[in-house]
């Protein structure tokens with residue numbers, strides 16, 4: 131059973147992935163989505179999306195755009211870099227993405243258009259391999275579809291993807307409009323995995339701890355991987371905790387006796403944001419991260435509002451120190467199952 135870090139916009143950049151890496155990492159790290167048009171325009175911030183650490187060989191580059199030709203051109207650029215492969219974002223349902231024809235819009239526009247985009251991207255990857263670059267896997271992350279979803283429609287769509295050369299599918303098993311308050315349909319992931327045994331099918335949605343991890347595996351025993359988003363944003367050590375539940379896997383949390391300094395971890399994150407993100411992104415990247423991270427602690431909502439109101443990085447450092455001084459019992463954090 132593989133463990134995958136989900137793509138999260140403004141979160142799964144290198145500074146965050148370094149945190150996951152410190153706890154022994156995961157099998158695949160999905161980068162935050164990269165807009166193909168922006169990458170091709172070579173804007174001032176694009177290079178910050180292209181850091182490959184901490185384990186370049188385990189990185190997956192996720193692409194988004196409304197334009198298939200641009201996605202293919204961008205795929206060629208990424209195919210020359212390290213990593214396992216390129217993932218096509220067909221699941222993002224945020225209105226500002228879907229309305230432009232990107233994200234989940236690829237599941238709802240005429241099939242021939244999506245088929246053409248996938249074919250172009252696949253061909254770009256094959257050409258890069260012919261030119262001597264390491265072959266890259268083509269994968270897709272999708273949802274169930276729009277509100278007219280039926281299993282038959284989803285399976286026909288995935289059959290087209292596989293015919294066009296897609297080698298792995300991650301299913302976030304909700305429809306376009308279903309909110310996170312509704313449970314993800316793990317049975318639909320199992321049915322997809324049973325229908326397409328020729329490729330790995332990865333389950334995503336609602337796996338947040340040992341219990342949900344084990345229940346998801348029981349409900350979808352034919353899935354080959356579990357991808358985690360929000361729970362990893364809150365607990366970058368979640369993969370270390372879950373690895374100990376997988377037979378024949380060992381996580382390095384035993385070596386550290388499952389203990390770490392939560393203040394130091396957050397300080398190191400801020401240092402890495404300064405190293406791996408442009409200054410204009412510092413504030414939003416800290417806000418995105420601390421919105422999740424602070425919820426691990428006794429006075430999570432108070433801590434969160436303190437951190438979200440930081441004036442700048444040094445103020446954030448000061449506020450971190452103040453919190454752990456007030457709540458010293460929160461400072462040394464204990465991992466579960468370790």
Ligand SMILES: Cc1cc2nc3c(=O)[nH]c(=O)nc-3n(C[C@H](O)[C@H](O)[C@H](O)COP(=O)(O)O)c2cc1C
Nearest residue numbers: 136137138139162163219302335336337358359360
């Ligand atoms: C802050 C945030 C940013 C996200 N950004 C992306 C993204 O860039 N690409 C993508 O395919 N999904 C994105 N997602 C969706 C997640 O990858 C995942 O499918 C969803 O959160 C369900 O998984 P979970 O229950 O483990 O959180 C994002 C989710 C969150 C919470």
